[in-house]
Amino acid sequence: MHKPNQSIIPLTLSTLKAACSQCNLRELCLPYGLSEDEIEQIDSMVGVRRRLKRQQHLYRAGEGFEAIYAIRSGFFKTDVLLEDGRDQVTGFQMAGEILGMDGISGETHTCNAVALEDSEICVIPFAHLEHLSREIQALQRHFHQVMSREIVRDHGVMMLLGTMRAEERLAAFLLNLSQRFTARGYSPAEFHLRMTRDEIGSYLGLKLETVSRAFSRFQEDGFIAVQQKHIRILDIAGLKALLTHQAI
Amino acid sequence: MHKPNQSIIPLTLSTLKAACSQCNLRELCLPYGLSEDEIEQIDSMVGVRRRLKRQQHLYRAGEGFEAIYAIRSGFFKTDVLLEDGRDQVTGFQMAGEILGMDGISGETHTCNAVALEDSEICVIPFAHLEHLSREIQALQRHFHQVMSREIVRDHGVMMLLGTMRAEERLAAFLLNLSQRFTARGYSPAEFHLRMTRDEIGSYLGLKLETVSRAFSRFQEDGFIAVQQKHIRILDIAGLKALLTHQAI
DNA sequence: CGCGCCTTTGAAGGAGCTCAATTTAGGTGG
DNA sequence: CCACCTAAATTGAGCTCCTTCAAAGGCGCG
Numbered sequence: 001m002h003k004p005n006q007s008i009i010p011l012t013l014s015t016l017k018a019a020c021s022q023c024n025l026r027e028l029c030l031p032y033g034l035s036e037d038e039i040e041q042i043d044s045m046v047g048v049r050r051r052l053k054r055q056q057h058l059y060r061a062g063e064g065f066e067a068i069y070a071i072r073s074g075f076f077k078t079d080v081l082l083e084d085g086r087d088q089v090t091g092f093q094m095a096g097e098i099l100g101m102d103g104i105s106g107e108t109h110t111c112n113a114v115a116l117e118d119s120e121i122c123v124i125p126f127a128h129l130e131h132l133s134r135e136i137q138a139l140q141r142h143f144h145q146v147m148s149r150e151i152v153r154d155h156g157v158m159m160l161l162g163t164m165r166a167e168e169r170l171a172a173f174l175l176n177l178s179q180r181f182t183a184r185g186y187s188p189a190e191f192h193l194r195m196t197r198d199e200i201g202s203y204l205g206l207k208l209e210t211v212s213r214a215f216s217r218f219q220e221d222g223f224i225a226v227q228q229k230h231i232r233i234l235d236i237a238g239l240k241a242l243l244t245h246q247a248i
Numbered sequence: 249m250h251k252p253n254q255s256i257i258p259l260t261l262s263t264l265k266a267a268c269s270q271c272n273l274r275e276l277c278l279p280y281g282l283s284e285d286e287i288e289q290i291d292s293m294v295g296v297r298r299r300l301k302r303q304q305h306l307y308r309a310g311e312g313f314e315a316i317y318a319i320r321s322g323f324f325k326t327d328v329l330l331e332d333g334r335d336q337v338t339g340f341q342m343a344g345e346i347l348g349m350d351g352i353s354g355e356t357h358t359c360n361a362v363a364l365e366d367s368e369i370c371v372i373p374f375a376h377l378e379h380l381s382r383e384i385q386a387l388q389r390h391f392h393q394v395m396s397r398e399i400v401r402d403h404g405v406m407m408l409l410g411t412m413r414a415e416e417r418l419a420a421f422l423l424n425l426s427q428r429f430t431a432r433g434y435s436p437a438e439f440h441l442r443m444t445r446d447e448i449g450s451y452l453g454l455k456l457e458t459v460s461r462a463f464s465r466f467q468e469d470g471f472i473a474v475q476q477k478h479i480r481i482l483d484i485a486g487l488k489a490l491l492t493h494q495a496i
Numbered sequence: 497c498g499c500g501c502c503t504t505t506g507a508a509g510g511a512g513c514t515c516a517a518t519t520t521a522g523g524t525g526g
Numbered sequence: 527c528c529a530c531c532t533a534a535a536t537t538g539a540g541c542t543c544c545t546t547c548a549a550a551g552g553c554g555c556g
Contacts, residue, residue: 080403084492088407102403104396111403130389134382141378147395148352154402155328155350155359159336161409162453166512197535205410210512212536228521228535244332414544445503455545460504476503476553497556504551511544519536526529 019046019122028096028184029070031142038136045132046070047123058099058113058121065103067125071095074119075194078102079202080111089203091153092116092177092195095184098146116194161205164243169204170214171242174224178233189236193229267294267370276344276431277318279390286384293380294318295371306347306361306369313351315373319343322367323442326350327450328359337451339401340364340425340443343432346394364442409453412491417452418462419490422472426481437484441477 020026021039030042049072052058058069061081076093090111093099103109104126133140160169182188193200197208197215204211218224223239225232233239268274269287278290297320300306306317309329324341338359341347351357352374381388408417430436441448445456445463452459466472471487473480481487 080407082407082411082492086407086411088403088410090403090406101396102400105393105400110400130385130392134385134388137378137382140382144378144395145353147392147399148349151395151398151402152350152353152358154399154406155336155338158338158402158405158409159328159330159334161406162336162450163330163334196533202410207513208535209514209537212534213512216536244330444501456503457505457546458544460502461544464504499556500554502551502553504549506548506550507546508548509544509546511542513542514540515538517536517538519534521534522532524529524531526527 019043019049023072025070025072025096029098031138034136034138038138041132041136042139045124045128047125047128050121050123052115052119052121054115054117056115058115059103059109060112061109063109064107065100065109065126067123068098068100068103068129069113070122070124071097071099072120072122074121075116076113076119077116077195077199077203078111078113087202088205089195089199091157092203094180098150101147101150116199157203166204166206166210167214167217168243169206170200170211170218171223171239173200173204174231174233175236175239175243178236189233191231193231267291267297271320273318273320273344277346279386282384282386286386289380289384290387293372293376295373295376298369298371300363300367300369302363302365304363306363307351307357308360309357311357312355313348313357313374315371316346316348316351316377317361318370318372319345319347320368320370322369323364324361324367325364325443325447325451326359326361335450336453337443337447339405340451342428346398349395349398364447405451414452414454414458415462415465416491417454418448418459418466419471419487421448421452422479422481423484423487423491426484437481439479441479 020030020043023029030039034042047067050058052074058076071093073095076099077089078091078093078099079087079089081087093113099113099121100109102111129139129143133143160172164172177191177193178188181191195203197211200206201208201211206214215224215226218239219226221238223233223235223242225234268278268291271277278287282290295315298306300322306324319341321343324347325337326339326341326347327335327337329335341361347361347369348357350359377387377391381391408420412420425439425441426436429439443451445459448454449456449459454462463472463474466487467474469486471481471483471490473482
């Protein structure tokens with residue numbers, strides 16, 4: 001069932017134990033206030049870990065759905081394809097976030113998930129998750145919240161795509177990244193983009209040239225310092241003002 | 249807790265019995281193959297019905313979340329608001345569809361739900377739903393699928409907003425409505441739009457004038473016949489071709 | 497029957513796209 | 527370790543599709 005080109009970390013006693021109870025991303029993936037007992041059960045829910053190299057697919061649209069995935073380290077994008085070849089990046093995901101929920105509704109995944117850097121994920125067989133969340137109320141609630149959060153996030157993207165101009169979209173994008181990096185203990189102001197201008201553009205409904213121009217404009221205006229994929233935010237308030245002070 | 253201007257249909261024994269087991273939308277709301285016993289349990293999950301008049305809010309962004317809602321009859325829109333006043337319609341919902349899942353992630357709803365015609369909804373207290381889906385596996389699975397379907401739908405809208413030109417967006421919109429009306433036993437080719445050009449435009453990321461022009465263009469080209477809110481699709485294949493034969 | 501809201505249509509303007517050329521960075525093999 | 531090579535990013539110029547602004551027409555509701 002697993003791809004030969006994806007390295008599987010076998011479930012020894014020690015890696016098993018480490019699955020969730022030892023994981024420093026626990027507060028991102030799991031609810032608070034679980035008992036020792038419950039955490040042990042959840043540990044056993046995580047089937048295997050899997051490492052992916054940059055540009056490897058975690059899953060593809062059309063593949064059978066069996067599990068969802070928690071990102072332990074690394075960075076992903078998800079995208080959907082139209083028959084005529086057009087595609088759209090639907091999201092960028094980082095450590096502690098969940099991938100694969102698009103597959104629950106049908107038998108198969110509806111989008112592709114691709115690692116944008118070498119990454120490690122925890123495989124959570126979905127049948128097992130459903131079984132456990134019938135037993136552990138906090139887990140059930142948490143999973144529902146994770147799915148709902150994805151819906152709310154999508155609404156935000158729809159708002160961005162539907163009503164914002166190019167520079168507002170990019171500002172919103174940068175602020176969102178900054179906030180998520182911060183939540184993971186990284187600098188809010190300085191980070192490396194894992195994706196290309198083209199991928200940013202696809203996500204934001206813009207062409208890569210427009211993204212590039214907006215970056216340059218932000219730099220001229222002193223909001224950020226850009227050097228290729230390296231971003232330093234110099235004026236967070238300024239970026240936020242771009243969003244609220246609606247330019248029509 | 250309920251709004252004084254919303255009529256509540258009290259839960260008498262007869263309305264209760266009618267809740268799901270007698271409902272002709274059952275196959276849209278609920279999984280197949282439930283036992284008599286399970287359906288009875290689910291019947292009891294539906295708290296009350298509520299009628300809403302055109303333009304009434306079912307819930308508003310910021311209101312506490314307590315229940316999700318199944319549309320028994322009528323038509324709704326959901327929209328999100330930005331601080332600066334811009335808003336975006338995130339969806340149109342019809343009979344058999346579920347509203348309110350945006351509220352699960354936090355304590356409160358994140359969007360507004362407004363009836364676009366006189367409607368009737370079933371209130372499903374969320375705590376009750378979670379309780380029951382811990383007992384009835386098919387219900388649990390079904391609810392997960394409903395949430396996942398919403399995520400997949402949102403991805404489709406993102407694709408539409410991110411990559412399609414105006415006429416493609418409108419064609420996709422009409423085809424989607426047609427397909428959903430068909431699934432409900434209505435004509436695939438002839439229907440009344442419940443929303444204004446402005447609301448369609450908001451949903452599609454276009455201005456109302458652009459929507460109007462695209463309607464006129466479709467009529468000129470013989471794809472549809474429009475008279476205000478009344479739509480008759482004359483050439484479904486033509487509309488579909490607009491989507492796949494990517495212009496550019 | 498009149499008023500307001502929704503819709504349609506026209507004309508001009510602009511934001512972002514397309515096409516194209518150049519620069520830069522990162523990876524690879526000698 | 528350096529030179530090469532290719533993919534990614536930047537920047538410019540012209541164009542296009544959608545928006546904006548404006549005015550007129552139509553439908554529904556009180």
